[in-house]
Amino acid sequence: KALLRHETRGAAEAEAEDAVLARFGAFRGRVVCVFGGGDPEAPGSEAAYRGFFRRRGIPCDCITIPRAGHSFYGAAWTEELLGRTLAAFREIP
Numbered sequence: 001k002a003l004l005r006h007e008t009r010g011a012a013e014a015e016a017e018d019a020v021l022a023r024f025g026a027f028r029g030r031v032v033c034v035f036g037g038g039d040p041e042a043p044g045s046e047a048a049y050r051g052f053f054r055r056r057g058i059p060c061d062c063i064t065i066p067r068a069g070h071s072f073y074g075a076a077w078t079e080e081l082l083g084r085t086l087a088a089f090r091e092i093p
Contacts, residue, residue: 021052030059032088034081036068061088 033049035042046062053060063084068077 025052025056027058030061030092032061032063032085034063034065034085036070036072036077037064037066038068039070041070063088 031053033046035046039045042064046064050060050062065072065077065080065084068074068081072078072081
Protein backbone atom coordinates (compact mmCIF):
# COMPACT_ATOMS: atom_id res chain seq x y z
CA LYS A 1 0.00 0.00 0.00
CA ALA A 2 2.81 2.43 0.88
CA LEU A 3 4.43 1.84 -2.50
CA LEU A 4 1.30 2.66 -4.47
CA ARG A 5 -0.09 5.74 -2.76
CA HIS A 6 0.70 8.39 -0.20
CA GLU A 7 -0.26 7.43 3.34
CA THR A 8 -1.88 9.81 5.77
CA ARG A 9 -1.35 9.97 9.52
CA GLY A 10 -4.28 8.42 11.34
CA ALA A 11 -5.64 9.47 14.73
CA ALA A 12 -4.12 6.46 16.53
CA GLU A 13 -0.72 7.09 14.96
CA ALA A 14 -0.88 10.78 15.94
CA GLU A 15 -1.79 9.90 19.52
CA ALA A 16 1.05 7.37 19.81
CA GLU A 17 3.60 9.79 18.33
CA ASP A 18 2.47 12.63 20.61
CA ALA A 19 2.89 10.36 23.66
CA VAL A 20 6.43 9.41 22.60
CA LEU A 21 7.36 13.04 22.00
CA ALA A 22 5.99 14.04 25.41
CA ARG A 23 8.34 11.53 27.07
CA PHE A 24 11.17 12.40 24.68
CA GLY A 25 11.18 16.00 25.90
CA ALA A 26 13.17 14.97 28.97
CA PHE A 27 15.89 13.23 26.91
CA ARG A 28 19.29 14.88 27.28
CA GLY A 29 21.34 13.08 24.63
CA ARG A 30 22.00 13.94 21.00
CA VAL A 31 19.41 13.00 18.35
CA VAL A 32 20.02 11.97 14.76
CA CYS A 33 17.01 12.23 12.43
CA VAL A 34 17.14 10.61 9.00
CA PHE A 35 14.76 11.57 6.20
CA GLY A 36 14.18 10.32 2.69
CA GLY A 37 14.67 13.06 0.11
CA GLY A 38 11.82 11.60 -1.96
CA ASP A 39 9.34 11.62 0.93
CA PRO A 40 6.90 14.50 0.42
CA GLU A 41 6.46 14.77 4.21
CA ALA A 42 10.20 15.04 4.93
CA PRO A 43 10.65 18.85 4.73
CA GLY A 44 7.74 19.54 7.10
CA SER A 45 8.73 16.73 9.44
CA GLU A 46 12.34 17.90 9.58
CA ALA A 47 11.26 21.46 10.42
CA ALA A 48 8.87 20.22 13.11
CA TYR A 49 11.42 17.90 14.73
CA ARG A 50 14.20 20.52 14.60
CA GLY A 51 11.87 22.99 16.32
CA PHE A 52 10.79 20.44 18.94
CA PHE A 53 14.38 19.55 19.85
CA ARG A 54 15.60 23.18 19.71
CA ARG A 55 12.87 24.30 22.14
CA ARG A 56 13.97 21.61 24.58
CA GLY A 57 17.71 22.22 24.22
CA ILE A 58 18.33 18.79 22.67
CA PRO A 59 21.10 18.69 20.04
CA CYS A 60 19.77 17.34 16.75
CA ASP A 61 21.51 16.39 13.51
CA CYS A 62 19.39 15.76 10.42
CA ILE A 63 20.46 13.59 7.50
CA THR A 64 18.64 13.37 4.17
CA ILE A 65 19.09 10.36 1.90
CA PRO A 66 18.54 11.74 -1.64
CA ARG A 67 15.57 10.31 -3.56
CA ALA A 68 14.78 7.77 -0.81
CA GLY A 69 11.15 7.37 0.17
CA HIS A 70 9.66 7.39 3.65
CA SER A 71 10.58 3.77 4.40
CA PHE A 72 13.90 3.58 2.51
CA TYR A 73 12.78 0.73 0.26
CA GLY A 74 15.69 -0.52 -1.81
CA ALA A 75 19.05 -2.01 -0.90
CA ALA A 76 21.08 1.07 -1.88
CA TRP A 77 18.96 3.41 0.25
CA THR A 78 19.06 1.00 3.18
CA GLU A 79 22.85 0.74 2.94
CA GLU A 80 23.22 4.51 2.80
CA LEU A 81 20.79 4.89 5.70
CA LEU A 82 22.79 2.48 7.86
CA GLY A 83 26.18 3.85 6.81
CA ARG A 84 25.30 7.50 7.42
CA THR A 85 23.54 6.74 10.69
CA LEU A 86 26.51 4.75 12.01
CA ALA A 87 28.88 7.53 10.92
CA ALA A 88 26.78 10.11 12.77
CA PHE A 89 26.81 8.03 15.95
CA ARG A 90 30.59 7.53 15.71
CA GLU A 91 31.01 11.32 15.79
CA ILE A 92 29.17 11.66 19.09
CA PRO A 93 31.68 12.19 21.92
